Amino acid sequence: MILRKEGVLHIELPGDLRYALETELAAISPKKLAKTATELSDRYRVGKLPVRKSYIESQEDVYAYAAFRMPATFAAVYSALKQVSEVLPDWNPQTLLDVGTGPGTVMWAADAVYPDINAITLLEKDEHMIDLGRKLAEHASSIPIQKAEWIKADVTGHWETSPHDMVTASYVLGELSEQNRNALLKKLWHLAKDTLVIIEPGTPAGFSRIKQARELLIAEGGISIAPCPHNSSCPMAEDDWCHFSQRLSRSRLHRQIKAGELSYEDEKFSFIAVSRRKGEAVSGRVLRHPQIRKGHIEFEVCSHEGISKRVITRKDKELFRKARKLSWGSVFPQSE
Ligand SMILES: C[S@@+](CC[C@H](N)C(=O)[O-])C[C@H]1O[C@@H](n2cnc3c(N)ncnc32)[C@H](O)[C@@H]1O
Numbered sequence: 001m002i003l004r005k006e007g008v009l010h011i012e013l014p015g016d017l018r019y020a021l022e023t024e025l026a027a028i029s030p031k032k033l034a035k036t037a038t039e040l041s042d043r044y045r046v047g048k049l050p051v052r053k054s055y056i057e058s059q060e061d062v063y064a065y066a067a068f069r070m071p072a073t074f075a076a077v078y079s080a081l082k083q084v085s086e087v088l089p090d091w092n093p094q095t096l097l098d099v100g101t102g103p104g105t106v107m108w109a110a111d112a113v114y115p116d117i118n119a120i121t122l123l124e125k126d127e128h129m130i131d132l133g134r135k136l137a138e139h140a141s142s143i144p145i146q147k148a149e150w151i152k153a154d155v156t157g158h159w160e161t162s163p164h165d166m167v168t169a170s171y172v173l174g175e176l177s178e179q180n181r182n183a184l185l186k187k188l189w190h191l192a193k194d195t196l197v198i199i200e201p202g203t204p205a206g207f208s209r210i211k212q213a214r215e216l217l218i219a220e221g222g223i224s225i226a227p228c229p230h231n232s233s234c235p236m237a238e239d240d241w242c243h244f245s246q247r248l249s250r251s252r253l254h255r256q257i258k259a260g261e262l263s264y265e266d267e268k269f270s271f272i273a274v275s276r277r278k279g280e281a282v283s284g285r286v287l288r289h290p291q292i293r294k295g296h297i298e299f300e301v302c303s304h305e306g307i308s309k310r311v312i313t314r315k316d317k318e319l320f321r322k323a324r325k326l327s328w329g330s331v332f333p334q335s336e
Contacts, residue, residue: 001112003249009327010264011075011248017108018251020139021066024132028063030257036064037257054126055175056102062128066103066136067253069171073102073199075248076269077109077170079329080199083226085113086331087279088195092116093165097191099123099155099184100172104133104148110166111142120148121161127152156180167192170199173209185213189220195275196222202243202268210270211236222274227329229282230304242287242302243270244329284310284332290323297323301332 003010013021025033043055056065085091093114098106101122110117124130130150137145153159156176167188173181189196198213200206211234218224224231227244236242245266255263284303291298296313297320310332312323322333 008247011078011246013071013074013248013251014108014112016139016141017074017136018253020136021070021251022253023139024135025063025067025253028060030253032060033064033067034257036060037068040064041068056126056129059128062103062126062132065129066132067257070103070105071248071251071254072265072267073105073171074109075246076202076267076271077106077168077199078112079244079246080197080226080269080271080273081110081113083329084195084197084273087225087229087282088275088277089280091194091277093194095119095121095164095193096166096168097121097123097161097164097188098168098170099188100125100169100175101133101150102129102171103136104145106168106170107137107145107148108140110168111140111145114166115142117166118144119164120144121164122148122150123153123155123159123161124150125152125154155184161191163191163193165192165194167196168199170197171201173198173200173213174206178212181209181213182216185216186220189217189222189274192276194277195225195273197271197273199269199271202241202245202270204241207236207241207243207270210242210272214272214274217272217274221276223276223278224272225275225277225279226273227271227285228302229285229331232304235302235306241270243268245269282331283334286326286328286330286332289328290326292324297326299323299326299332303332 001012096110096117101124107120140146200210218231245268247264247266249264284301287300296311299310301310312320314320
């Protein structure tokens with residue numbers, strides 16, 4: 001599912017999810033999907049909910065979301081959870097609660113990173129999303145995905161569930177008011193037995209929501225484990241935003257719709273994972289693509305001392321060998 005092409009990691013959707021999307025969306029013409037997807041992404045770009053109560057309104061919107069955005073959000077979630085698994089290598093969550101589930105993106109990615117998950121609870125307010133999500137899940141090779149419990153609920157209203165090992169909300173906060181966001185974050189943290197992961201688009205607005213969420217969750221007692229290797233206040237400059245980029249291969253369906261365009265796309269995302277567990281001691285996180293120069297590599301690294309430029313030269317031997325394998329989002333190695 002992860003391929004290295006010319007030094008860049010590409011994510012591919014798992015075969016069963018690719019097949020599920022192609023099968024369930026087969027009845028709609030790629031042209032129609034493309035038109036609806038453009039209208040939908042225009043609505044998200046404007047970023048306001050004018051008269052409408054929701055960005056996604058119709059069954060067509062749901063299909064377009066699944067065709068165009070689910071692969072990209074899958075890649076972002078997968079990449080974020082991989083960072084989590086690197087800093088909590090001994091943690092094997094068994095239960096997952098995901099809110100604002102859409103077509104089930106997070107559970108597919110979480111199942112790929114954490115195959116020990118055996119019970120999944122999903123909360124979503126849109127019944128068309130739930131219908132499609134359930135249909136996609138019927139094609140899963142994973143039993144927990146097939147048996148996931150879908151609950152139709154508005155997360156800003158009254159709902160209850162038991163605590164779960166891992167709790168997630170992906171590309172959801174932006175659809176809620178600040179007040180509802182904060183209340184939801186507190187509730188999700190309360191329901192997280194171990195770790196809560198919040199993912200947003202890698203835009204200034206998405207990062208600003210992540211930054212606020214981080215502050216709130218640390219104040220509630222959370223330990224920031226990824227991407228931030230510390231609980232100190234975020235050192236990112238006001239005019240900058242912390243985000244990562246994940247390349248994903250476009251499926252046949254995706255390429256058909258985007259006729260003639262690239263065979264891959266890069267999804268930019270911001271995220272925060274807070275845990276009740278202490279992660280592995282991490283000296284820093286690589287922000288941005290490393291700059292490979294003659295005889296040395298330059299990195300921008302976030303650590304508890306702030307954001308700084310680090311240079312590793314050939315003379316650093318073992319460290320240089322490790323440094324050549326690092327990419328945007330990697331843990332920065334400790335000098336021995
Ligand atoms: C952009 S989609 C993200 C879907 C999925 N989490 C993903 O990453 O692909 C946002 C989803 O959140 C749902 N949503 C928005 N507000 C909600 C609310 N108040 N309660 C429950 N679901 C909500 C929408 O219906 C939609 O399915």
